[in-house]
Amino acid sequence: MFTHLEYIDGSSDKFWEISTNGKSHTVSYGKNGTSGQSKTKEFDSEEECEKDAKKLINEKIKKGYSEDGTSGSKRI
Template sequence: MEKSLVCITGYSNKFWKIKAQGNFFIVSYGRIGTRGSINTKEFPSETLCLKEANRLIESKFKKGYR
């Protein structure tokens, strides 16, 4: 699963991307036009990984990302 979101407002111009593979995911984020930062997280199972990835995606929607 892979999802890319952006938040563009009067004072914000950011991207956020998550890629889930097996039991881990990779998150990259930062200002549009930069390399940004990258974080990874590993889980005991693929199910837990997808559950956490979907929770993070929903939290980004609530913060204004589309």
């Protein structure tokens, strides 16, 4: 799974993305136009990894992130 979200509002122009690979996921975030920062987290199972990734995606959407940078209410 790979999800890329953006938040563009006033002076904010940032991205957040997550990709899963087996029992781990990597979150990358930062200002649009930069490579940003990345953090990888390991889990005991692929199911736990997917569940956590979906939870993080929904948290970002609640904060106003969307696929095109405008506020949306898409949930995974």
